[in-house]
Structure formats: structure tokens, C-alpha cells
Amino acid sequence: MKRVIETKEVAGQSPNYLLAKFQDLIDWAVNSSRANSLWPMPFGTACCAIEFMATAASRYDFARFGMERQAYSPRQADVLICAGRLPFKLAPVIRRIYDQMTQPKWVISMGACASTGGIFDNYAMVQGIDTIVPVDVYVPGCPPRPEGLLYGVLLLHKKIKGESLFDGVPRREEQPLDERGLRLPPDQIDEISEPFGNSVHQFRST
Amino acid sequence: MNPSVDALRATFGNAIGRALDSCGDTIVYVAREQLLAVMAWLRDTPEQAYDYLVDVTAVEYRDRERPLELVYNLRSLARRADLRVKVTLDPRGDLTVDSVVPLWRGADWLEREAFDMFGVTFRGHPDLRRILMWETYAEGYPLRKDFPLRGRFSRAEQVRQALAANPEAHYSMEELSIAEAYDELPADMKERLRRGERGTLPDFE
Amino acid sequence: MTKRTVELELATPGLDAQGRPVRVPLAVTDTDASPTEPHLAGEHMLINIGPQHPATHGVLRLVVELDGETVVRVIPHVGYLHSGFEKLGEYRHYNQIIPLTDRTDYLSPMANNIGFALAAEKLMGIEVTPRCTVLRVIACEMSRIISHMVWLGTTAIDLGAFTPFLWAFQQRELIYNLQETWTGARLTTSVTRVGGMMADIPDDFVPGLRAFTQQFPRTLGEIDRVLTRNSVWVGRTQGVGALTAAEAINYSLSGPMLRASGVPYDLRKDQPYLNYETYDFDVVVGEHGDVYDRYLVRLEECSQSNRILEQALNRLPDGPINVDDPRLILPPKSRAMNDMEAMIYHFKQVMEGVKAPIGEAYVGIENPKGELGNYLVSDGTAKPVRWRIRPPSFINLSALPKMAEGHLLSDLIAINASVDIVMGEVDR
Numbered sequence: 114m115k116r117v118i119e120t121k122e123v124a125g126q127s128p129n130y131l132l133a134k135f136q137d138l139i140d141w142a143v144n145s146s147r148a149n150s151l152w153p154m155p156f157g158t159a160c161c162a163i164e165f166m167a168t169a170a171s172r173y174d175f176a177r178f179g180m181e182r183q184a185y186s187p188r189q190a191d192v193l194i195c196a197g198r199l200p201f202k203l204a205p206v207i208r209r210i211y212d213q214m215t216q217p218k219w220v221i222s223m224g225a226c227a228s229t230g231g232i233f234d235n236y237a238m239v240q241g242i243d244t245i246v247p248v249d250v251y252v253p254g255c256p257p258r259p260e261g262l263l264y265g266v267l268l269l270h271k272k273i274k275g276e277s278l279f280d281g282v283p284r285r286e287e288q289p290l291d292e293r294g295l296r297l298p299p300d301q302i303d304e305i306s307e308p309f310g311n312s313v314h315q316f317r318s319t
Numbered sequence: 320m321n322p323s324v325d326a327l328r329a330t331f332g333n334a335i336g337r338a339l340d341s342c343g344d345t346i347v348y349v350a351r352e353q354l355l356a357v358m359a360w361l362r363d364t365p366e367q368a369y370d371y372l373v374d375v376t377a378v379e380y381r382d383r384e385r386p387l388e389l390v391y392n393l394r395s396l397a398r399r400a401d402l403r404v405k406v407t408l409d410p411r412g413d414l415t416v417d418s419v420v421p422l423w424r425g426a427d428w429l430e431r432e433a434f435d436m437f438g439v440t441f442r443g444h445p446d447l448r449r450i451l452m453w454e455t456y457a458e459g460y461p462l463r464k465d466f467p468l469r470g471r472f473s474r475a476e477q478v479r480q481a482l483a484a485n486p487e488a489h490y491s492m493e494e495l496s497i498a499e500a501y502d503e504l505p506a507d508m509k510e511r512l513r514r515g516e517r518g519t520l521p522d523f524e
Numbered sequence: 525m526t527k528r529t530v531e532l533e534l535a536t537p538g539l540d541a542q543g544r545p546v547r548v549p550l551a552v553t554d555t556d557a558s559p560t561e562p563h564l565a566g567e568h569m570l571i572n573i574g575p576q577h578p579a580t581h582g583v584l585r586l587v588v589e590l591d592g593e594t595v596v597r598v599i600p601h602v603g604y605l606h607s608g609f610e611k612l613g614e615y616r617h618y619n620q621i622i623p624l625t626d627r628t629d630y631l632s633p634m635a636n637n638i639g640f641a642l643a644a645e646k647l648m649g650i651e652v653t654p655r656c657t658v659l660r661v662i663a664c665e666m667s668r669i670i671s672h673m674v675w676l677g678t679t680a681i682d683l684g685a686f687t688p689f690l691w692a693f694q695q696r697e698l699i700y701n702l703q704e705t706w707t708g709a710r711l712t713t714s715v716t717r718v719g720g721m722m723a724d725i726p727d728d729f730v731p732g733l734r735a736f737t738q739q740f741p742r743t744l745g746e747i748d749r750v751l752t753r754n755s756v757w758v759g760r761t762q763g764v765g766a767l768t769a770a771e772a773i774n775y776s777l778s779g780p781m782l783r784a785s786g787v788p789y790d791l792r793k794d795q796p797y798l799n800y801e802t803y804d805f806d807v808v809v810g811e812h813g814d815v816y817d818r819y820l821v822r823l824e825e826c827s828q829s830n831r832i833l834e835q836a837l838n839r840l841p842d843g844p845i846n847v848d849d850p851r852l853i854l855p856p857k858s859r860a861m862n863d864m865e866a867m868i869y870h871f872k873q874v875m876e877g878v879k880a881p882i883g884e885a886y887v888g889i890e891n892p893k894g895e896l897g898n899y900l901v902s903d904g905t906a907k908p909v910r911w912r913i914r915p916p917s918f919i920n921l922s923a924l925p926k927m928a929e930g931h932l933l934s935d936l937i938a939i940n941a942s943v944d945i946v947m948g949e950v951d952r
Contacts, residue, residue, distance in 0.1 A: 156576060158583050158605055159948050160630035160711055163674070167700075167710075170693035185578045200951075201481035202453050203583060203604045206575055209486050232623065236461055236470030236477075237452075237608040244478050256711055294483050299475030306474035342646050342885040372776050373888065374914040378901050381909055392886060392897070392914075396773065396787065399794050403886070425776025428602075428922040436610075451603035451951055461611055468615055489601060490572045490587055 136279045147191070147217065148273040149179040151266070154190030154214065156207060159197030161224040161256040168259040178266055187213040192269065193246070196256075198226030199239045208290075211246040219273070221265055222248045225255040230306070240306035244297060321345035323367055323402055331357060336407075346403045354406055355417040361393060361402070362422055369393040369402060372419070375429035377437040379410055379464050389416060389439060408439065410463070418444040436462040453484055568596060571933075575604045579682050579937045582947030584921075586940070593932050598925045602918070605951040613911035617877030618644045618718050621911060626712040628913060629949040631674050632667035632892045633713045634703070639889045641716035642797060643898035647885040648878070650719050650852070655843045659725065661798050661836045662733070663715055664889070665829040669740070670699045671892035671944075672822045672829075676747060679819070679941040683760050688747050695743050698736050705729055718878060719853055720846030730837060737833050744827055751819070761816035765927040765939035768813060775923040778916050779894025780821045781943065785813030791890040803832050815942040822944070852878055877906030886914075893917045893944055913952055917945040 153175075157165050168175050169183070184190035187210045199207060211220070222242050225231035228251045230240035239245060249272060252265035290296055297305075324338040324347050334357065336348030349357050361369040373392035380387075386407040393402045408414050418441035419426045430441045431450040438460040441447055448454060452461070457480070458471045470477055574585035583604035589597040609628060613621050625636040638660050645652065652660075673696050677689035700710045705726050707713040715722055751757045767775070772785035782789055790807040792800040808824040810817030846853040854873055855866035880902040888897040897914025920943050928936045 155578075159607075160627055162582070163630055164711060166674075167693060167697065170697075171690045172694070172697045198605070198607055200604065200606050201477055202484075202606060203575065204478065204481040205484050205486040206583075206604070208482060210576060232627075233607050233612065235468050235608040235612055236458065236466070237606050239478065239481070240474060244474075245482065258710065290482065294479050295475065299473070299479075302475040302478055303473055308469075341883040342649070344884070344886055346884075371773055373895070374886075374897055374899065374912070376899065376910075376912045376914075378884075378910045378912075380901075381903060390899070390912075392899075396789050396794075401795075401886075423776060424774050424926070425919055425922065428918060429776075432918075449603075451606040453603070461608065466611075468611060487572070489599065490570065 136277075140277050140279070141274075143278060144274045144276060148270040151178075151180055151191045151219075151269070151273075152182050152184040152189060153180050154184050154187050154193045154210070155196060156193055156210060157196040158199065158203065159226065161196035161227070164256040164259060165194065165196040165223065165262065168262050173259040173263065175263060175266065178263065178270070180266070187211075188215060190214055191217070192219045192221060194221045194223055194262075195227045195242050196223040198224075198231060198233055199242050199245070200237045201239055202237075204239055204245050207242065208245050217276075219249045219269055220246055221250045221252060221262075221269060223252045223262055223265070224257055225253060228253065229309075231255060232312070234308050234312035244295075244302045244305060246296070321347075321400060321402055323347075323361070323369075323400070326364075326367065327357065327361075330360060344401065344403055346405055348405050348407065351406045351408065351416050354404075355419065355422075357404070358391070358393075358419050358422055361404075368395045368397055369400075371396050372423040372425050372429075373401070375419070375426050375433060377433045377439055377462075379437065379462070381464060383410075383464075386410065387414070387437065387439075389433070391419070414438055415440045415442055417442050418447075420444055436460055438463065453488075455484065575601075580940065581678060581945055582950075584940070584945065584947060584950070586924075586936070588933065588936065590933060593934075595928050595931055595933060595936055598928045598936065600921060600924055602921070602947075603951050605947040607948070607952060609913065609952045610911055613908060615907065617906050618880065618908065619873075619878065621908075622716060622718075623712065623714045626714055627948060628915075628952055629671075629891065629893060629896070629917075629946050630711060631946050632671040633711060634663040634715050635667035635671075635889065635891050636896065637714060637716040638664055638798075639887065639891065639896045640898050641718055642889060643885050643887040643900050644718045644880070646887050647880050647883060647900050647902055648718065648852075649881070650847055650849075652720060652847060653844050654841050655724075656720050656845045657798050658836050658840050659721055659845065660716070661800070661803070662833060662840075664798070665832045665836070666699050666702070666733075668829045668892045669826055670696045672826050675822060675892075675941075675944045676819075679938075680751065682937050682941045684756060685751065685754075688750060691743050691746060695740060702729060702732050702736065705732070717846070717853065719849065720844075724845050730840065733833065734837055737830050737837070740830050741827060744823065744830075748823060752823075758816065760935075760938050761819060761942075762814060763812070764815045764931060764935045765942060766812055766814040767923065767927060771923075771926070772813065775926065776919050777894070777923060778919065779890065779892070780808075780818055780825065781894060781920045781923075783808060784810035784817040784821045786811055791888055791895055795888065797887070797889060803835050805832050815938050818942045818944075879904065879906050880908070888914065891916055893946065893949070894920055913949070915949045915952060917943065918950045918952075921945050921950055 155165055167173060193211060193214060195207060222228045226233060227242050230238050242248060250265045250269045252261050254261050295302065320340055324345060327335050327347060331353060334350040334353035336350065338345065338347040361367045371394040373394050376390050378388045378390060387410040389406040389408060391404040393404060406416055416439065418430055420430065421443065428450060430444055431447060433439045434441060434447055435449040435451050449456060459466050569590045571588050571590060573588060574580040575583040585601040585604060587599040588595055609624055612624060622637055622640060625640045626633040629636050673692035677692035680688040703713055704710050706729060707715050707722060767785050769786045772782050772787060786809060788807050788809045793807055805828045808821045808828060810821050850869045855870055859866040860870040882902060882904045884901040886897055886899045888895045894916025895914065896916055899912035899914065900908050901910040903909045924940060924943060928939045
């Protein structure tokens with residue numbers, strides 16, 4: 114991320130300039146370390162989990178991108194990869210896992226079902242996990258190809274490298290559930306969850 | 320037509336309703352009071368030997384006049400013969416039938432699923448709880464025809480109820496002991512447990 | 525208590541008096557679980573496994589009551605992946621349901637497509653073409669191989685061996701390539717239509733599949749060499765989770781679970797569909813019904829599938845893949861654009877769907893996991909009144925408490941793995 118550097122009369126010798134450079138160096142070091150050793154927490158539920166396994170296996174091998182160690186415990190994980198559909202019965206579980214992860218943490222929503230509910234516009238399915246947890250990268254596809262997931266991971270790298278320790282706002286707020294027990298206002302959830310595409314025709318059974 | 324139908328008629332008489340053939344499969348309707356006896360006879364008579372229960376499910380038709388049907392697919396592994404036994408129930412009346420778990424353990428989860436999805440109660444089932452939906456699910460029985468595709472509540476309400484559910488439910492010794500002593504409980508407590516108040520101690524404030 | 529030994533062929537074998545290589549017993553296992561120590565008994569402990577746990581093969585949740593390390597009771601909780609397939613099917617045309625079937629048992633998508641198409645064709649009274657029949661056999665057996673490969677890989681990880689996972693996924697990628705050239709998708713293939721297939725195979729498919737069948741036995745041999753006589757593998761699997769034949773039938777088990785218990789029942793032989801009776805293959809039957817026998821059955825089924833694939837490739841006839849019925853099969857795009865009649869049929873099929881006669885049909889096929897049943901009830905409209913999937917791994921899983929109680933906690937993982945569940949199908 115480009116930062117506007119405060120310049121004085123002689124930019125090259127300003128203490129602010131040096132400080133900014135130093136902060137950039139720290140950010141670069143911290144963010145590169147974070148981005149290049151992301152430990153994924155594979156929250157694999159359905160079809161996408163199989164493609165996730167294919168991404169982890171020998172042909173695609175996401176260990177190349179610093180994800181060698183899969184953290185099956187949320188407390189040691191950096192990025193939650195929700196691979197697959199998320200029914201309402203599983204909603205409190207992913208929320209609990211997200212809450213258990215330590216900061217800094219990121220979320221990748223892999224596949225159409227995790228991102229929007231996909232073809233399952235029915236009574237059982239959460240219409241997008243962003244009604245439950247905040248999401249950083251959405252990977253489209255049903256399921257996404259391993260290349261798609263890898264591209265999503267690289268986008269996440271880019272996002273992490275743009276973060277800063279020094280810009281004065283907490284980088285990622287905890288975002289606890291509100292007093293109603295929801296992450297978003299109810300009307301927003303209803304709006305997000307509205308049928309779209311072909312599923313708008315899916316009202317009559319005859 | 321499967322010859323078992325005639326043998327059933329000869330043995331059980333009026334308890335056997337009409338029999339028909341659909342796409343090569345034989346379907347026979349059985350009175351629900353006689354279901355368990357018919358099934359036991361089909362399983363244990365050597366000439367029938369329907370020893371394998373393929374499936375238990377229910378069908379509700381779009382035509383509201385038609386009854387809800389409970390479908391049992393039976394198979395004789397040795398004779399390689401299939402038979403479909405059906406029981407009709409009034410969808411707006413009493414949805415109770417005898418459980419076939421005493422005959423086939425494999426019916427356990429299948430009957431729980433029919434209970435979960437259609438609200439059919441199986442008398443004599445050892446552990447009749449919801450299986451696919453969570454136990455405090457309040458919207459009804461999803462596969463019934465009067466249940467809308469997207470559920471009865473708004474999406475926000477569905478998310479709220481889902482997030483309010485306890486992910487650690489069914490994870491306590493108290494709950495297990497209650498389940499063990501279930502048969503000795505008074506009727507009102509059984510009813511409360513059936514509604515999903517399972518394993519939680521009352522809150523005294 | 526019965527004792528079994530597995531013999532190991534020594535790397536540098538000596539010869540006995542008759543000139544045969546000397547084999548040494550490698551492991552002796554008891555079929556009974558280890559006896560509990562009553563004087564050490566204390567309070568029972570409750571542990572929760574899942575729904576998010578790498579060893580539960582999905583989002584299965586097990587609440588386990590332990591006495592020391594011995595499992596007293598297992599209470600499985602399923603439904604964490606309940607997606608409402610059957611409800612959704614009531615709102616869709618028959619051909620629109622086929623993409624849903626991919627996503628039930630996503631380890632063998634093509635076999636699911638075929639199971640549904642067979643049920644819909646039985647309901648409508650359609651006979652598919654000879655070429656389509658053979659292509660469907662090919663698709664079924666490819667699915668069996670990739671499904672068993674996932675099972676092998678993940679089960680080996682559960683029991684401590686990582687390498688077979690990489691080998692198995694290499695083979696899966698080869699099949700994925702073939703699936704992709706045929707259907708355009710690696711995993712969610714939607715390969716069938718009612719009355720035919722979505723497309724004919726591309727030109728390089730047959731040589732590609734032939735190359736696969738030639739190199740696949742090598743991988744099977746490698747897996748066999750590293751696992752079958754491995755003392756850790758044998759010790760973890762033999763005598764664990766055994767079910768007798770009578771129990772397996774009473775629990776309605778199907779597929780490799782049923783056959784490992786010694787019941788020689790295979791729908792491909794006993795209720796043949798897709799002309800399976802004309803292929804030369806063996807039904808693999810186990811003896812003891814334990815985890816080890818289930819492993820042997822699945823491993824051998826892979827090589828039987830390979831045999832069927834070779835035969836199917838040799839007999840693949842030329843000809844159309846779809847039935848010749850314009851009310852059923854979409855016309856090619858060029859004809860739909862130029863020919864009025866074809867356009868009307870195209871419009872009617874897309875907008876109204878294909879109507880099925882009043883009636884009902886059940887078709888069970890031998891899926892990798894067991895008997896996959898599709899039960900369709902029609903009231904004469906283009907959408908089924910009821911689409912029921914008879915889920916093999918759901919029913920197989922219901923025997924888990926019976927198999928696991930009395931064994932050690934670590935055996936529970938092996939037993940659960942041996943059921944070969946896929947949660948998309950268990951919960952639907």
C-alpha cells in the first residue's frame with residue numbers, strides 16, 4: 114500500500130521521512146512473514162473440501178505458498194477456509210471456530226455455497242457465510258478449481274501485504290455478535306439472502 | 320406381480336389392501352394395525368425370507384385428498400426379490416405406526432429421518448429424536464407439502480435461531496443419565512424432553 | 525477368541541526344506557476388545573469428536589463415553605450438512621435434478637448421475653442406446669476407483685500413513701483429467717441426461733482411459749505393498765469393528781461393508797443394470813467383517829473395476845448416445861436455431877420439462893459406498909412428487925455404535941474410517 118509521506122523542506126533529511134521508512138520496513142517484514150506462512154484452518158464440509166484436498170495433494174501442493182502446515186485446531190490457525198456449504202445447523206460451529214481463532218485472522222469463503230448459498234436456496238442453508246463471520250476473499254466456482262483457490266490465497270497475500278501496524282485504527286476488529294445475536298442487521302441479512310438468478314423461479318412445485 | 324402378495328392375502332385376509340404394479344415393482348398396501356405382524360411374517364416365513372430392509376421413507380402427494388404413505392422397501396437377498404409395502408396415514412390426523420426396529424436394526428435412523436422430515440411417530444422406536452434438523456428446530460417438518468421451500472421464518476430469524484443454538488448440546492453426563500432413565504420419567508417431563516428441552520437444568524434466579 | 529496371523533514375505537527370503545521362501549508371522553491380533561480393568565474403573569469420561577475434526581471425514585459429530593480408554597457408548601450426531609436435496613428436487617424438472625445428484629456423494633459424482641437417470645428412465649419407460657449403456661458402465665467404474673482412492677488416502681492418514689494419500693490423489697487427478705475432457709468439470713460432472721448423456725466422449729478419451737487402466741495396477745500394487753502386510757496397519761485394523769453376516773444384514777448394510785462381512789451380494793450381479801451381467805468380474809467378499817477385510821475388499825474392488833473398464837473399452841460400440849426422441853432430448857443448438865420444429869421442442873423442454881407418467885420407480889445401483897437407491901414418485905407432471913435417495917453411507921453409519929462399543933478410542937477412528945462415509949450423502 115502506498116502511503117503519503119509527510120514532506121518537509123528537505124525531504125531526504127526529515128526525521129518523519131526516516132520514521133516512515135522505518136515503519137514501512139517493519140510493516141514489510143511483519144506482513145511478508147504473515148502472508149508467506151499462513152496456516153489454514155480447513156473448515157471443509159462438502160464438495161469443495163475434496164477440491165481443497167486436491168489442492169493440498171501433490172499436483173497443486175499449496176505448501177509452495179507457505180501453507181505446509183494445516184492447523185486443525187483453530188487456536189493455531191491464521192486463515193479459516195470455509196470449503197463447502199454451510200447449513201444452519203453448522204452455523205454456530207463456524208462462529209465458535211472463528212471466535213476461537215487468534216488475531217490476526219482471515220477468512221476465505223471457498224465456493225458458491227459458502228459465498229451465497231449456491232444452488233441450495235432452501236430451508237436448510239445459510240445464504241452466504243458473511244451473514245455469520247466476516248469474509249476477506251470469496252472464491253467463486255462450484256467447486257472452484259485448485260487454481261482458483263490458489264489465486265484466492267494469493268489475493269489474500271496481497272491484502273495482508275497492504276495492511277499496516279501503524280495507521281492508528283485497529284486492523285481487524287473482533288466484530289462480536291450484537292445483542293440480537295446477529296452479526297449484521299436483520300434487514301441486511303434478509304436482503305443478502307434474497308433469491309437471485311435461476312432460483313427466483315423456484316417457488317412452485319408444479 | 321410378486322407372488323408374495325397372494326400369500327399375504329391368504330394369511331392376513333382383510334389386513335392386506337390393494338396391490339398394484341408400477342414400473343415392474345410390486346406395491347402392496349397393509350393396514351397399519353397389522354404392519355408389524357405382516358413384516359415379521361414376511362421376514363421369518365422361509366418361502367418369503369425378506370430378510371433385508373432396503374429403505375423406509377414417506378411420500379406426501381400434492382393432491383391434498385391423497386393420504387400420506389409410508390413406504391417400506393423389502394428385499395430377499397437369497398431369492399433376489401423385492402417387495403414394496405405401504406401404509407397409508409391421514410396427513411391431518413394421527414401419524415402413528417409401529418416401529419419395525421425390533422425386526423431390523425437398520426430401520427433405526429431411517430425411521431428417525433421419517434419422523435424428522437414428515438412428523439410420523441413410530442411407536443416402540445428406542446430413540447425417536449430428530450436426526451437431520453436440530454432438536455429445537457421450530458419450523459415444522461420440512462418435507463411436508465405445506466412446508467415452504469425456504470422455510471417459514473425470515474432468513475434473519477433463521478440465522479438468529481441457528482446462531483443461538485448451543486454447539487455443545489448433547490455433551491453432558493446429565494443428559495446421558497436422563498436418556499437412560501427416560502422410561503421411568505413422568506409423562507409431562509417426557510413431553511418436555513420430546514419438545515427439545517433435553518439435558519438442561521432449570522435456571523433458578 | 526480367534527487368532528489370525530498375517531505373514532510377511534521377507535525382503536531377503538531364506539528357503540525352507542521344501543525350497544519355499546520362509547514367511548514369518550508378523551502380527552497376531554485378538555478379535556475381542558481388550559478387557560477392561562474393573563479395579564481401575566473410575567468415573568466415565570465424555571468426549572466430543574467433531575463436527576469439525578479431521579478424522580471424522582466431514583462434519584460428523586460423535587459424542588463418546590469412555591471408561592478409561594475403552595468406548596462404552598458412541599452417540600453419532602448427523603445432520604450438520606443437511607442441505608434439503610429431496611425438498612429441492614420437488615421444485616425441479618427431472619433433468620434439473622441431475623446437477624443436484626453430483627453434490628450428494630461428491631466422491632463419485634458420475635455414478636450418482638447414472639443412478640438418478642436410471643430411475644427416471646425406469647419411470648418413463650425409456651431404453652437407452654447401446655453406446656450410452658457402455659459409457660455409463662465406464663463412468664460408474666471410474667467413479668468407483670476415485671471414490672475408493674479417497675477412502676484409501678484418508679483412512680491411511682487416519683491410521684498414520686501419509687504417503688498412500690499422495691499416491692491415491694495422483695490417480696484421482698488422472699481420472700479428473702478424463703472427466704474434465706468429457707464433461708468440462710473435475711468434480712461436479714452432471715454427465716447424464718434422462719435418455720442419454722450430456723455429451724459423447726471426446727476423441728482422446730479412449731486412449732487416455734486405456735493408458736490409465738494400464739498404469740493403475742502399479743499404484744494399487746504399491747499401496748498393497750505398503751499397507752497390506754504392514755504391522756502397524758494390521759495391528760490397527762484386524763479384529764477391529766467386526767460384524768457378522770447376520771448383523772450386517774440386520775443393520776441393512778450394503779456395498780463393501782456388507783461384502784466384507786461375508787455376504788456375497790452385489791447389485792451388479794444380483795439385480796443387474798447396464799448389462800453388468802455380461803462383464804467378467806468377481807464379487808469381492810471378505811470373511812471376518814472387520815476393518816482389515818473392508819480394506820481388502822475395497823482394494824480388490826479397484827482392480828476389478830479396472831478389469832471392467834478394460835472390457836468396456838474393448839466393446840464400446842459406435843452409434844448415438846441419446847435416444848431418438850425429440851420430446852426428451854434437446855436438439856443440437858444449430859438445429860434449434862434453424863429448424864422451427866426443433867426450436868419448439870427445445871422451448872417446450874426448457875420451459876415445461878419432460879413429463880413423466882403417473883407411477884413410481886425405485887432403482888438401486890451399486891455405488892462405491894453401497895446401494896444407492898433413487899425412488900421417484902410422479903403425479904404426471906414434469907416435477908417429481910417425491911425424490912428419495914436411499915443413502916448407503918447413512919445406513920452404514922448407523923451401525924457405528926454397534927461396531928465401536930467395547931473397542932478402544934483409537935479403534936473408533938479406524939472403524940469410523942472403514943465405513944467410508946461422505947457427509948453430503950449422509951445428511952443430504
